Amino acid sequence: MLPIIPVGDRLRIMLNGEIREIRAVWFEDGMVKLIDQRKLPANIEIFEARDYQKVAYAIKEMVVRGAPAIGITAAYGMAQAWLQKRDIDKVYQTLQNTRPTAHDLFYALNLMKRGIENGKDAVKLAENYANDIIERCRKIGEYGERLIPNNSRILTHCNAGALAVGDWGTATAPIRMAHRHGKKIFVWVDETRPRLQGARLTAWEMVQEGIEHAIIADNAAGFFMRKSEIDMVIVGADRIASNGDVANKIGTYEKAVVAHENGIPFYVAAPISTFDFSLKSGDEIPIEERREEEVLFCRDCRIAPQESHARNPAFDITPAKYITGIITEMGVFKPDGISKLRR
Amino acid sequence: MLPIIPVGDRLRIMLNGEIREIRAVWFEDGMVKLIDQRKLPANIEIFEARDYQKVAYAIKEMVVRGAPAIGITAAYGMAQAWLQKRDIDKVYQTLQNTRPTAHDLFYALNLMKRGIENGKDAVKLAENYANDIIERCRKIGEYGERLIPNNSRILTHCNAGALAVGDWGTATAPIRMAHRHGKKIFVWVDETRPRLQGARLTAWEMVQEGIEHAIIADNAAGFFMRKSEIDMVIVGADRIASNGDVANKIGTYEKAVVAHENGIPFYVAAPISTFDFSLKSGDEIPIEERREEEVLFCRDCRIAPQESHARNPAFDITPAKYITGIITEMGVFKPDGISKLRR
Numbered sequence: 125m126l127p128i129i130p131v132g133d134r135l136r137i138m139l140n141g142e143i144r145e146i147r148a149v150w151f152e153d154g155m156v157k158l159i160d161q162r163k164l165p166a167n168i169e170i171f172e173a174r175d176y177q178k179v180a181y182a183i184k185e186m187v188v189r190g191a192p193a194i195g196i197t198a199a200y201g202m203a204q205a206w207l208q209k210r211d212i213d214k215v216y217q218t219l220q221n222t223r224p225t226a227h228d229l230f231y232a233l234n235l236m237k238r239g240i241e242n243g244k245d246a247v248k249l250a251e252n253y254a255n256d257i258i259e260r261c262r263k264i265g266e267y268g269e270r271l272i273p274n275n276s277r278i279l280t281h282c283n284a285g286a287l288a289v290g291d292w293g294t295a296t297a298p299i300r301m302a303h304r305h306g307k308k309i310f311v312w313v314d315e316t317r318p319r320l321q322g323a324r325l326t327a328w329e330m331v332q333e334g335i336e337h338a339i340i341a342d343n344a345a346g347f348f349m350r351k352s353e354i355d356m357v358i359v360g361a362d363r364i365a366s367n368g369d370v371a372n373k374i375g376t377y378e379k380a381v382v383a384h385e386n387g388i389p390f391y392v393a394a395p396i397s398t399f400d401f402s403l404k405s406g407d408e409i410p411i412e413e414r415r416e417e418e419v420l421f422c423r424d425c426r427i428a429p430q431e432s433h434a435r436n437p438a439f440d441i442t443p444a445k446y447i448t449g450i451i452t453e454m455g456v457f458k459p460d461g462i463s464k465l466r467r
Numbered sequence: 468m469l470p471i472i473p474v475g476d477r478l479r480i481m482l483n484g485e486i487r488e489i490r491a492v493w494f495e496d497g498m499v500k501l502i503d504q505r506k507l508p509a510n511i512e513i514f515e516a517r518d519y520q521k522v523a524y525a526i527k528e529m530v531v532r533g534a535p536a537i538g539i540t541a542a543y544g545m546a547q548a549w550l551q552k553r554d555i556d557k558v559y560q561t562l563q564n565t566r567p568t569a570h571d572l573f574y575a576l577n578l579m580k581r582g583i584e585n586g587k588d589a590v591k592l593a594e595n596y597a598n599d600i601i602e603r604c605r606k607i608g609e610y611g612e613r614l615i616p617n618n619s620r621i622l623t624h625c626n627a628g629a630l631a632v633g634d635w636g637t638a639t640a641p642i643r644m645a646h647r648h649g650k651k652i653f654v655w656v657d658e659t660r661p662r663l664q665g666a667r668l669t670a671w672e673m674v675q676e677g678i679e680h681a682i683i684a685d686n687a688a689g690f691f692m693r694k695s696e697i698d699m700v701i702v703g704a705d706r707i708a709s710n711g712d713v714a715n716k717i718g719t720y721e722k723a724v725v726a727h728e729n730g731i732p733f734y735v736a737a738p739i740s741t742f743d744f745s746l747k748s749g750d751e752i753p754i755e756e757r758r759e760e761e762v763l764f765c766r767d768c769r770i771a772p773q774e775s776h777a778r779n780p781a782f783d784i785t786p787a788k789y790i791t792g793i794i795t796e797m798g799v800f801k802p803d804g805i806s807k808l809r810r
Contacts, residue, residue, distance in 0.1 A: 134660040156542075165773075166769075166773065215520050220527075250524045256645075280544050289592045293610045294481070308796060313775075315660065315762065315771075316686070317658065317660055317686060318763075319772065320770050323762075323763075323770045323775075324770055324771065326773050327772050327775040328775075331772045337775065337776075338775075338776050339762055339771050339776070339778075340762065340777065341660040341661045341762055341779070341780075341785075342660060342686050343659070343660060343685050343716075343718025343721065344717050344778065344780055344783075346718070346720045346724065346783060347754075347780050347783040348778075350720065350783070359712045359797065367651055373788070374684065374687050375684070375689070376691060377689045377693065377725075378686065378688070378689035378725050379691065381724060381728050382724050382725070385724050385728075418734050419658065419682055419683065420666075420682065422765035422766060422770075423768045424768065425668045425765065425766045425767065425768055426509070427663050427667060427669045427765075427766065428508065428658075428667065429508040429667075429670050429674045430508075431674045432656075432666075432670040432673070432682055433680075433681055434681055434682040435680070435682075435683050435691075436683075437690050440686075440687075440689060440690040440693070452653070
């Protein structure tokens with residue numbers, strides 16, 4: 125494994141003998157480059173997408189995941205296609221058809237398409253988009269940190285960290301900020317089957333940042349809530365409807381219901397690009413169902429009988445009533461108060 | 468993999484070139500023999516315990532698991548020690564210290580110790596105990612089946628099946644009975660991290676029995692509850708306190724809360740040996756915390772960073788208020804009505 129030293133807001137890693145400070149996604153030498161999140165934490169490999177088909181593959185196969193990072197990847201993919209003088213409508217279509225749930229994907233694609241149609245420099249546009257989202261996540265950190273008292277024990281689900289954004293993270297931004305400001309915090313990391321983004325990615329980020337944490341099976345969060353060992357929950361979001369219903373990684377709904385039952389504050393952290401005001405409620409959000417092998421196997425090992433099948437919804441909807449607040453770059457809102465964020 | 472043909476109430480498997488009908492645990496040639504549940508579903512291997520230390524190992528390391536099967540194994544272990552003229556108090560102590568949560572273990576050990584002290588034939592006593600528990604589970608099946616309408620979609624957590632009992636199962640007894648009586652049923656199988664008893668064992672039993680089923684990540688049950696694709700939940704129990712609080716596999720509590728929130732009946736199936744009337748409430752039940760490697764690894768593959776740690780409670784407590792009914796060999800009881808089962 126390559127040595128990693130966290131520095132400032134970026135990851136500093138040894139790459140081909142050279143120390144580099146990188147984000148989870150960036151654009152370089154005409155290529156969209158990504159930390160291959162399928163390989164973490166055992167290996168740090170950079171995936172290089174040379175064209176929009178490779179970019180589509182990276183999104184679909186979860187080389188990159190996390191709503192904001194998917195949006196940034198799509199923006200760079202559009203910029204690359206613009207440089208390569210591709211048919212922009214076709215590229216737009218291809219990237220749009222990769223994953224259905226995260227709103228940032230469509231948000232970024234529309235923004236890029238409009239910009240290109242208006243004759244803008246698409247590379248600059250994508251770079252600005254990435255910087256803008258990351259700056260918004262930093263602000264999420266500032267607003268969110270105020271909700272975290274010293275000595276807090278925070279549960280998070282899946283990975284809504286720097287890897288899911290490019291930098292800072294959404295759910296992890298307040299956590300990082302609190303840690304950097306010297307607050308003592310402890311993070312409970314749901315392992316997040318089937319893809320284990322918690323155990324593999326969030327735990328990895330916590331290690332890089334030096335934040336005390338423990339991984340738990342997804343089954344165990346309720347146990348620790350009931351024992352008053354979890355003070356608050358912060359998760360990310362893939363799409364938020366007008367009424368404050370939130371689509372996020374499968375299992376989020378269960379955590380929210382059990383937190384509510386135990387009187388534990390449940391926060392969602394997300395930039396404005398996650399909000400879809402065209403949808404009245406979460407029931408209108410399309411939920412991706414991924415292939416059954418993700419459940420039937422754990423990493424490379426088949427865990428189920430050959431004859432058995434699985435169902436594999438990748439996200440669920442958490443109704444607004446279970447959500448204490450939504451932490452955005454414009455402040456913290458009650459779910460029923462987000463309509464003022466409409467632009 | 469050896470060929471398996473389900474027959475009657477037992478598993479018929481090819482063993483050393485011979486077709487055998489077996490239970491999950493039995494006593495033969497002076498040895499306690501067990502289907503090694505760590506190896507399923509990929510391999511069917513028989514674990515042979517030659518003495519009480521091996522029996523203790525089998526319980527501790529989960530060669531056998533499931534409250535009733537642990538009880539039966541301990542009973543055979545005592546019978547074996549009696550045959551081998553061991554120090555019964557020492558054997559009792561050793562077996563008692565294997566796992567703290569399941570009540571059947573202590574129930575069986577006390578019953579055997581008393582019997583041996585009263586000069587009974589311990590082998591017959593253990594055999595009767597095993598037959599008795601299995602017959603009780605068959606009755607659980609009869610009572611429980613009445614709760615299952617045709618076309619039911621039933622969620623179960625962990626493995627409270629034939630492997631967890633010896634035969635029939637607790638939670639699966641009503642399911643088997645309904646299936647054999649020609650009802651159309653569908654079983655949602657929680658994979659049940661960290662030990663994957665659902666994906667590995669319950670799914671395997673469903674395959675043997677020809678019952679339609681789908682494995683889901685533990686995170687996904689809430690999603691299907693909210694979509695009205697789960698009609699009822701049936702789980703087993705490791706210990707039940709006087710007030711109807713239930714200790715069962717980690718994650719049971721979350722399922723119960725979310726089922727309650729969605730108005731879905733939540734049943735616990737357990738023989739009387741599971742009840743511990745010496746405890747006022749579930750908060751008095753000792754919860755085993757197992758080693759962190761069970762969470763940090765999935766089968767043989769490390770899924771977490773080398774630097775990360777995990778917490779691993781093996782059970783949780785589901786308060787009585789979330790439980791619709793407890794299915795026993797004496798009928799179905801409201802959790803607050805179980806005191807009449809006291810003997």
